[in-house]
Amino acid sequence: MSKAETIIELRGIKKVYQMGGHALEALSGVSLEIGRGEFVSVMGPSGSGKSTLMNIIGCLDTPTSGEYYLEGKNVAGLTFDQLSSIRNQKLGFVFQNFNLLTYATAWENVEVPLLFNGKNARRRRQRITELLEAVGLLDWKEHRPSELSGGEQQRIALARALANDPPILLADEPTGNLDSKSGEDIMGLLGGLWKEGRTIVMVTHDDRIAAHSERTIRLFDGQVA
Amino acid sequence: MNLTLPRFFLREFRKRRKKTALITFALFWGTLCVLILLAFGRGMSAQSRVAFSGLGENLIMISGGQSSIVHGGLAKGRLIRVYPNDIEDLKKRIPEIAVIAPESYNGWPVSARGKELNRTVHGTTPEFAGLRTQIPQPGGRFINADDEAEGRKVAFIGWKVAADFFGGEEAVGKEIIVNRVPFTVIGVLQKKIQNSMYQGPDADQVYLPFSAFSQIDSQPYLDRIHVQPRELGLSKLVEERIRTVLGRKYRFDPADRYALGIWNTIDNAREQEKIFKRIEIFLGVIGALTLFIGAVGVTNLMYAVVRERTQEIGIKMAVGARRRTIVLQFILETLFIFAKGTFWGFITAFNIVGLVRLIPLSEEGFGIGAYLLRPVFSMDIFFIFLGIVGTLVFLAGIFPATRASRLNPIEALRYE
Secondary structure (H helix, E strand, O other): OOOOOEEEEEEEEEEEEEEOOEEEEEEEEEEEEEEOOOEEEEEOOOOOOHHHHHHHHOOOOOOOEEEEEEOOEEOOOOOHHHHHHHHHHOEEEEOOOOOOOOOOOHHHHHHHHHHHOOOOHHHHHHHHHHHHHHOOOHHHOOOOHHHOOHHHHHHHHHHHHOOOOOOEEEEEOOOOOOOHHHHHHHHHHHHHHHHOOOEEEEEOOOHHHHOOOOEEEEEEOOEEO | OOOHHHHHHHHHHHHOHHHHHHHHHHHHHHHHHHHHHHHHHHHHHHHHHHHHHOOOOOOEEEEEEEOOOOEOOEOOOOEEOEOOOHHHHHHHHOOOEEEEEEEEEEEEEEEEOOEEEEEEEEEEOOOHHHHOOOOEOOOOOOOOHHHHHHOOOEEEEOHHHHHHHHOOOOOOOOEEEEOOEEEEEEEEEOOOOOOOOOOOOHHHOEEEEHHHHHHHOOOOOEOEEEEEEOOHHHHHHHHHHHHHHHHHHHOOOOOOOOOEEEEEHHHHHHHHHHHHHHHHHHHHHHHHHHHHHHHHHHHHHHHHHHHHOHHHHHHHHHOOOOHHHHHHHHHHHHHHHHHHHHHHHHHHHHHHHHHHHHOOOOOOOOOHHHHHOOOOOOHHHHHHHHHHHHHHHHHHHHHHHHHHHOOOHHHHHHOO
16 A cells, blocks of 8 residues: 555654653654554554553553654644544544443433534534444444443444544454454444545454454564564 | 533533432531521521510610719718609700600509409500500500590500400400509500510500509609610710719719619610620531531542542543533532532521421510521521532532543543
8 A cells, every 4th residue: 555645653652651669661662654544453462562552642641752743743742632632533542441431321422522522413413323323323322331232332432433533543452342243343344444544543462353454563562573 | 602511511410410419418408407507596696686675675774773872961872763854854954865754653453344453554655665665456556645645544455464354355445444443445565575574574564644644653753764865876875864964863973873773775685685696606606617527528529429430531531521621520510519409408498497487486475485486597698608618519529620630531541
């Protein structure tokens, strides 16, 4: 695939955690580029820094040092609220453990990012219907996460991640908590989204899951192997 | 203003109200207790004023005494009396006096319808009504100037006297025999509460025009002179002037505290009011302490609730919530909880106070019930309360929320 445009660019990203008295380097100088429309999987053993890398790409965490360009813009210097609006509109995040609001219905979970984006009621309704239909859960819109299976919860989470139609979708072990059938469903949906032109970055430790992607980045001890 | 987010927060709050039910209840209970406590305190103060006005408001009462200081060559121990002509003298010489009235009384048999009772019978002038809160029941009146001028044989009687003789029947127009002289009842005293008196409660008294009283009573001097100063602040001055004027007339030392018996109810009322103000302050302090304990509890609960929601905050941040959105949500939730708890506390306290006030008071004297059963609900107390509790609850909500909003989204998400 020709890299028409770089959408994510990391240069020498380091992340150091202070654990008690000593410093733990989760990422020790990661540099990588991801092109628009690419489907990349990030693999590596436990503790290799996959999730830390994803959290930094997803603007959920900030690097200790290094530069991160998202659509050519340096993210490092942005304020919390600017990052919030990036998370809201540029990035969709799917977590291993779904991270749905437990007290809210499927519909309401998908609605949250739309609310934070200031969409009016009519447009919210329209968009949620579209999204729930796309993940095949419109009939479950009044159900709470506890009344849904793992696969269904992850589909709701996926619908939420896509709420504001972000160009980039980040998935951290999206199938990690699912049975293989549900996992395949999710991968099918991700594949479809990629074909629509979305950039997808996915963390996994499962080769079969990684096989869905175009390119695999391998991490080892906080560095690209 | 865009209400999308507030509406969303209200919806979330409603969904989760069970989680905050305890806080709401604590606020409800605190509001209820403090408001009721203060309403009773305020009621006691107010009732003490009412009870005192049962005798009369801003009243100075002068009676005779015995000199205790040698003065102008006269030995001490002389009896000093006040006489009917002192009324004119005092009025003329002390312009600070607004109203003045004489009073004499005697214990006599009073009879009607074949029933005879011993009652204290007073002779006085029309001014007495205003001085001593003698308000007639509808259909009757107090002694007037014509009664006094013509020496009419008319009587104004306490409601118990009326009940003793005539039961439930209309007493006005009926005849009573006072010391073997017939008098026509012209009015019955309206019921009132009274906590200070000298010849028993006004309910048991019989009042005659002074002129008519003098015809059947042989005592040349007065038992009392009632004086009301033009202003409350003048009471001490008027008291001193009375001593001076009467001291010159009856030749006693104005500094002689025993020459005249002076009962200054203004002083009494002030003393009593001070005591009740202190009780009110005391109850206020108890209320404030209760409030403080409650606020600590509410703060704690708020804190726990917000902590419990750290992960939720993380999720919201991950999908694009701004810091101020997070803080706004908690401020609004705090406001909802606060509004709900205090609103119902207020409504309940207001109704309890209203219901307690419906309990009838016994007219037998002025018992503890009269002080306790007339709580006064005051809005100023409520607003002060709202201000204090509002601030505390607001702080209790805002601190943990601000703290949570400062977390990295990932830290908040991982929070257990």
